[in-house]
Amino acid sequence: MTFQIDYLAIAPELIVVATMVTVLALDLILPRPKKYWTATVAVAGTALALVPLAFLVFDGEVRSMFDGSYVVDEFALVLKGLFLVAAYIVFLMSHNYIESERYYQGEYYFLLLSSVLGSLVMASSRDLITLFIGIELVTGPLYMLAGWRKGDVKSNEASMKYFILGILSTAILLYGMSFLYGLTGEITFSGLAEATAGMADEPALILAVLFVIVGFGFKISAVPFHFWAPDAYEGAPTPITAYLSVNSKAAGFVAMLAVMYLALPGVAEIWAPALWLLAALSMTIANLAALRQTNIVRLLAYSSVAQAGFMLVPFAAAGVAGADIQEAFAATVIYLVIYAVMNLGAFAVVIVAARRTRSGELSAWSGLARVDPKLGVLVAIFFFSLAGIPPLAGWFAKFAMFRSVMIAGGAATVVLAAIATINAVIALYYYAKVVKTVWLDDPIGELADEVEPVGSLRLALGITVVLTVAIGFFPSLATFAGDAARVIASGG
Amino acid sequence: MLLSQFLVLAAALFAFGIYGLLVRRNMVLILLSVELMLNAVNINLIAFESVLVSSEAIGQVFAIFVITVAAAEVGIGLAIVLMIFRNRKSANVDDLSLMRW
Amino acid sequence: MTFVDWVSAPVNWAFTIIGLAVLVSGFRVVTANNVVHAALYLVGALAGTAGLFLMLSAEFVAWVLVLVYIGAVIVLFLFGIMITRAPTGLDEGLSSDHKVLPAVLALAMFLMMAWASLDAFGAQVIASTGEPVPTEILGEALLGRFLIPFEIVSFVLLAALIGGITLARRDLSPAEEEERSAV
Amino acid sequence: MVASLSALYNLAILAAEDVSEEVLAGDGGWWADTAGIMLILPFVAFALILIFGKKLKHKGGEIAVAALAINLVWATVLLLMNANGGVLDQTTFEIGRIGSGLVFELGWVVDGLSILMFFLVNFVGLLVFVYALGYMKGDVRVDWFFAAFSLFAGAMLILVGAPNLVQLIIGWEGVGLASYFLIGFYWEDITNVKAGNKAFLTNKVADVGLILGAILVGVAVGSWDFGAIDFAAFEGAPELAAVASVGGLLLFLGAIGKSAQFPFHIWLPDAMAGPTPVSALMHAATMVTAGVYLMARMFPLFQYLAQNVRIVMIVIGTITLFGIGLLAIVADDIKKVLAYSTVSQLGYMMTAIAAGGYTAGMFHLLTHATFKALLFLGAGSVIHSVHSNNMSDMGGLRKFMPTTYWTWIVGALALSGIGLSGFWSKDEILAVMGEKGLSIVLWISIAGAFVTAFYMARATSLIFFGTYKGEGTPHESPRILTVPLVILAVPAALAGFLNIPGLSIPGLGNVTEWLAVRLVPMGDPHAVAINFGLAGIGLGVAILGAVVGWLIYHPDAETQLERDSFEIPVLYPLLRRKYYIDDLALGIVAFVKGPLARFVDWTNTYVLDGIVNGVGGLVKGLGVFVYDTLDQRGVDGVFNGLSAATDGAGSVVRRWQSGRIQQYAASFVAGVLILVALFVFVI
Structure with a gap:
């Protein structure tokens, strides 16, 4: 059997590959003082990859290759766009950070680009093998990047913890996938969807589906598979933490969405209650833990676990209630897009503030706004947005989430909505605490002299701020993503 | 031969791997345990393939991918062990619990 | 049975x-x-x-x-x-x-x-x-239908290789580095 | 510009033809089409102040004033147009949609209700801004003050001009945020910061209700447009009917948060930590009325569908209007007296609207906004002069501050319901209750009128009569403070004539007619004639309250404070023992002097004083009880307890993160097992 390769369809991936190779080659050639060129190339390559993506979006045609194993449709394009833009922002954040601490630059960008490539592949993959390889390429480089501050024991520890739990989850995921294959003889999503319909009572399938959920649950850091997240976030270099909490998590969600909705729609009675449980646990446990955090990055780590719980809510609600999954699909993707923007912004602020305060502790941020009002405003914008306060983007994410729950209806759903509501209030408390510390507490300790953040970091902040505010006022910017997701969920 | 005899054997190996992952203190030994688990997955895949006999030998292809990824993971894991060892003169994972709460 | x-x-x-x-x-x-x-x-x-x-x-x-x-x-x-x-x-x-x-x-x-x-x-x-x-079937599958994962897995290996080397190698002290660049 | 005007018109015409001749409206022409300028200008001012504020003479205050002055032109023109034939118009821009279903729009609605609020916000806002120019002079961060103040005005206008629930929520959160900024304005003092946080969090809990309610109602109707929702309620659309009770209750939860109704009233007294102009505009005249406004906006929902929610609303409103009013009696901080009073008056409005008195409630909102702003600004003037918030540091100011004194008297009489504007609006509320047969509520409301008059008499006596007890020499405030007081005194005195039943002022009409300009009929049982019986009782009780208060706190300079210092009713006579002995001695002397003198004195000492003191003591004791037991320990305690509980749970959960990788892995595996076991054994 021969297969046609649609080069336009995989052009973004090819551009990223070319960028990776260029970065590696440049790193070999360039003398140390000029190594920052690798960063420039990486940033440019990521931006360039968006060009064919735009073509494909306007083209609008669904391109399917390799027996439907690799599909470029609206859903894939939206997520590829998200991955590329988020990666672009992370590169901007990394630029100065990596350079100033004398880390290996060329390798850093190469590994990060590898991870981006993995996420691009994943967004298009429609069979278990491609999905598995994609997800491995996303996480593999991250295990090492988490430990990139080689001399720092905390960074070592982050890398180690992330890695061990990562391979444990990979093993469990693979075990589940092997059973899926064994039970059906299929690995493509469409084949699985047909073969599994009506098999919900089969214990082996229950086991397989739950194992797969556990594997993805690690990637999205859902409770109780989240333990690595706070430690890895704290220890890893901050841009990597941002990448972990946005791209890597989004990749996990994409995989989960695709497998559950495309491959296993017929056995929602298995995965929906499981996701219900994970959602409820993630929101509650993570929010409670976040209340007591004093380190800003750990706080954001727990916050991102809790946000993952919120993102699971529409998923679980629609599945449990047996409602139309399109709305849930759309709500989760909208949430994902908005979350990516505001969370990246929050981490960019953390980088700037950490440079001023030379500390990751929240107490060191006291009264920061009085010394540096611009920074204070940024902190307020991103943390209030994370809390879901209108008119910043976060409100719309929560709104879409609650709306899809309302549509689903049903008793279990209402309980979940109630849990989500209570958690939204708890979350507000610790987000507000950060803003309060920055704006209202008395400044303590010495602050570093005001250093204007370098251009790339400012660009990253600018993009995220503009998007956070703009989406808040014009949610249609984000609903496009949801619409694309709805199309795929309806099978169109 | 029964399919289930292979599956039960794989389940046992997987369980050994989990046990090893939970009790071993040395990170190299943890990696060995993980290899056991991935190997169990391979036995599953090959056994299923011998029953299903798909036209593209999907189970075997999958197993080859798993082996490849497992090799890559070992490389990553050992690099992390070396890095930690250089800083702390120990490869024991329970020495590393700086970050908590 | x-x-x-x-x-x-x-x-x-x-x-x-x-x-x-x-x-x-x-x-x-x-x-x-x-x-x-x-x-x-x-x-x-x-x-x-x-x-x-x-x-x-x-x-x-x-x-x-x-x-x-x-x-x-x-x-x-x-x-x-x-x-x-x-x-x-x-x-x-x-x-x-x-x-x-x-x-x-x-x-x-x-x-x-x-x-x-x-x-x-x-x-x-x-x-x-x-x-x-027959190995032929495997070969055709790997380079046909599974071409993309096959190519991608090579990047997994490459990334593991490059990252592994970077992490595992001993960093030169600034003095050593100067010495080396002088040569 | 995407105007959904034509669709709205069709609806309006439909409604008019079918059911009512009341809806006769023009489209407002150019003025209505451009009314959105009112929603935008304050934000422009906000930006300009932040950029240029520091360099200007008044630190940006002039920009804020100018913006509201321009706004007031629009509001006034629209008000007059509405009074002469009605204005009903809506302009919206689509900003997004979810799939083919719900559409998000921003824009402005111009109808009787929103025009009234536009006028109120801009009129009171302008006066308060002018006042603030003087009041804040030389204070810290004046530019930030005016910026946040403009932000507030803009958000409030966004709220009242909202054509749909989504925009209302945006404005709602905006005023909450601005309020947070301004309550914590003097952030150097940690208690102010805490007050800001308390207000913010209390509001947030309630806001969850608002947002959930809005989503529920919006999804049921298929639109968040007020016109569509009101019309669906009017028609009794089954989808809306199914969720009306739950949705209505959730919306009401949001409303009582913003309007500080029991048990969410706890934030408002603390919110007095902000500068006094803030209290005047936000915590008396506009922001806290947002909850009442929401209820009025969604009135058809409660009128036609969610009737069972109205019982809850009446209960909450009644508890608030009486119970919280009592608290004003024991407060020493002048602003807290006014704050409790505000909560209590909002209770009147809420109860009225719940009872079906749409016009009565909004009319009281209108009069209350004028006289309460007046009282707050008067209080600010006093505070500015004596540099203290405590009435125990004041006294005798009548002589030093005549303008403030006379305008205060106007406000106090209006609030007490004696003759001036508050009398008319409160009477209308009582009339509604009477008509609806809510006799218990009616009597509690009348008792509340007594309490109102009583604490105003107390405050007036303590501030303006007796002798001055503070430091330094008080002086009349500068003109920039007193001119707004005088201007506000006019509507505070006369606004009552705007809605005297049967009276239609030429060129102005009356409030009932103004407010009737809505898409669907509001069904307000507006009393056709004055209910002289209730009016008489209300007036009588108010005068009685004022007289009792006056007699207790009348300007006996030496004992004034002492009279105010008792705390428990049983102890009250004991604390005053000296007074009794003196009187007794006097009585004996008088007895000797002559039977008539003796009789008069005896009557004076034992009967009149006894009654006066007894009643006063009882009322005051009740106030102390409510404050100490229910408010501080009960409601506050619940909130504090909740926060402590979550905190505690947080520290337990945190411990699970032990830092040991193998414990993580074990939890991981255990999680897998439990998940599978749940499925196999439970589901």
Whole structure:
């Protein structure tokens, strides 16, 4: 059997590959003082990859290759766009950070680009093998990047913890996938969807589906598979933490969405209650833990676990209630897009503030706004947005989430909505605490002299701020993503 | 031969791997345990393939991918062990619990 | 298939022997008090697995397993063990003292997985024996339908390689670095 | 510009033809089409102040004033147009949609209700801004003050001009945020910061209700447009009917948060930590009325569908209007007296609207906004002069601050319901209750009128009569403070005539007619004639309250404070023992002097004083009880307890993160097992 390769369809991936190779080659050639060129190339390559993506979006045609194993449709394009833009922002954040601490630059960008490539592949993959390889390429480089501050024991520890739990989850995921294959003889999503319909009572399938959920649950850091997240976030270099909490998590969600909705729609009675449980646990446990955090990055780590719980809510609600999954699909993707923007912004602020305060502790941020009002405003914008306060983007994410729950209806759903509501209030408390510390507490300790953040970091902040505010006022910017997701969920 | 005899054997190996992952203190030994688990997955895949006999030998292809990824993971894991060892003169994972709460 | 049928097939005798060897080796991997022994037991388990693969008409995968694992990965492990200078002799401290809970968890996992396997595939018989799947099919699959994962997995390896080297190599001190750039 | 005007018109015409001749409206022409300028200008001012504020003479105050002055032109023109034939118009821009279903729009609605609020916000806002120019002079961060103040005005206008629930929520959160900024304005003092946080969090809990309610109602109707929702309620659309009770209750939860109704009233007294102009505009005249406004906006929902929710609303409103009013009696901080009073008056409005008195409630909102702003600004003037919030540091100011004194008297009489504007609006509320047969509520409301008059008499006595007890020499405030007081005194005195039943002022009409300009009929049982019986009782009780208060706190300079210092009713006579002995001695002397003198004195001492003191003591004791037991320990305690509980749970959960990788892995595996076990054994 021969297969046609649609080069336009995989052009973004090819551009990223070319960028990776260029970065590696440049790193070999360039003398140390000029190594920052690798960063420039990486940033440019990521931006360039968006060009064919735009073509494909306007083209609008669904391109399917390799027996439907690799599909470029609206859903894939939206997520590829998200991955590329988020990666672009992370590169901007990394630029100065990596350079100033004398880390290996060329390798850093190469590994990060590898991870981006993995996420691009994943967004298009429609069979278990491609999905598995994609997800491995996303996480593999991250295990090492988490430990990139080689001399720092905390960074070592982050890398180690992330890695061990990562391979444990990979093993469990693979075990589940092997059973899926064994039970059906299929690995493509469409084949699985047909073969599994009506098999919900089969214990082996229950086991397989739950194992797969556990594997993805690690990637999205859902409770109780989240333990690595706070430690890895704290220890890893901050841009990597941002990448972990946005791209890597989004990749996990994409995989989960695709497998559950495309491959296993017929056995929602298995995965929906499981996701219900994970959602409820993630929101509650993570929010409670976040209340007591004093380190800003750990706080954001727990916050991102809790946000993952919120993102699971529409998923679980629609599945449990047996409602139309399109709305849930759309709500989760909208949430994902908005979350990516505001969370990246929050981490960019953390980088700037950490440079001023030379500390990751929240107490060191006291009264920061009085010394540096611009920074204070940024902190307020991103943390209030994370809390879901209108008119910043976060409100719309929560709104879409609650709306899809309302549509689903049903008793279990209402309980979940109630849990989500209570958690939204708890979350507000610790987000507000950060803003309060920055704006209202008395400044303590010495602050570093005001250093204007370098251009790339400012660009990253600018993009995220503009998007956070703009989406808040014009949610249609984000609903496009949801619409694309709805199309795929309806099978169109 | 029964399919289930292979599956039960794989389940046992997987369980050994989990046990090893939970009790071993040395990170190299943890990696060995993980290899056991991935190997169990391979036995599953090959056994299923011998029953299903798909036209593209999907189970075997999958197993080859798993082996490849497992090799890559070992490389990553050992690099992390070396890095930690250089800083702390120990490869024991329970020495590393700086970050908590 | 009755038990008598099962016992009377010689291939099942082979399975019993190899399977026991795999199980024992696997068990020793996680219990051995000597790091090198543990690694060598893994070799045993993997070799046994390769034998099982041969019985399951997966000739190519069996040899891949032998080549990749026993030829490369285990050597890597042994290097790792040597470099980290972990005690190569008998060492009681390789495992933590809290063994009961892990054992219970692992046993529960085993029971669960075994039960699910038996429930779903209890009586299913493997019909084809011995006749290996032609490598040609695998080759066509890998370079045809699975071309993209095949290419991508090479990046997984490349990333592991480059990242691994970067992490594992000793960083030069500034003085050494200056010295080197001067040369 | 995407105007959904034509669709709205069709609806309006439909409604008019079918059911009512009341809806006769023009489209407002150019003025209505451009009304959105009112929603935008304050934000422009906000930006300009932040950029240029520091360099200007008044630190940006002039920009804020100018913006509201321009706004007031629009509001006034629209008000007059509405009074002469009605204005009903809506302009919206689509900003997004979810799939083919719900559409998000921003824009502005111009109808009777929103025009009234536009006028109120801009009129009171302008006066308060002018006042603030003087009041805040030389204070810290004046530019930030005016910026946040403009932000508030803009958000409030966004709220009241909202054509749909989504925009209302945006404005709602905006005023909450601005309020947070301004309550914590003097952030150097940690208690102010805490007050800001308390207000913010209390509001947030309630806001969850608002948002959930809005989603529920919006999804049921298929639109968040008020016109569509009101019309669906009017028609009794089954989808809306199914969720009306739950949705209505959730919306009401949001409303009582913003309007500080029991048990969410706890934030408002603390919110007095902000500068006084803030209290005047936000915590009396506009922001806290947002909850009442929401109820009025969604009135058809409660009128036609969610009737069972109205019982809850009446209960909450009644508890608030009486119970919280009592608290004003024991407060020493002048602003807290006014804050409790505000909560209590909002209770009147809420109860009225719940009872079906749409016009009565909004009319009281209108009069209350004028006289309460007046009282707050008067209080600010006093505080500015004596540099203290405590009435125990004041006294005798009548002589030093005549303008403030006379305008205060106007405000106090209006609030007490004696003759001036508050009398008319409160009477209308009482009339509604009477008509609806809510006799218990009616009597509690009348008792509340007594309490109102009583604490205003107390405050007036303590501030303006007796002798001055503070430091320094008080002086009349500068003109920039007193001119707004005088201007506000006019509507505070006369606004009552805007809605005297049967009276239609030429060129102005009356409030009933103004407010009737809505898409669907509001069904307000507006009393056709004055209910002289209730009016008489209300007036009588108010005068009685004022007289009792006056008699207790009348300007006996020496004992004024002492009279105010008792705390428990049983102890009250004991604390005053000296007074009794003196009186007794006097009585004996008088007895000797002559029977008539003796009789008069005896009556004076034992009967009149006894009654006066007894009643006063009882009322005051009740206030102390409510404050100490229910408010501080009960409601506050619940909130504090909740926060402590979550905190505690947080520290337990945190411990699970032990830092040991193998414990993580074990939890991981255990999680897998439990998940599977749940499925196999439970589901």
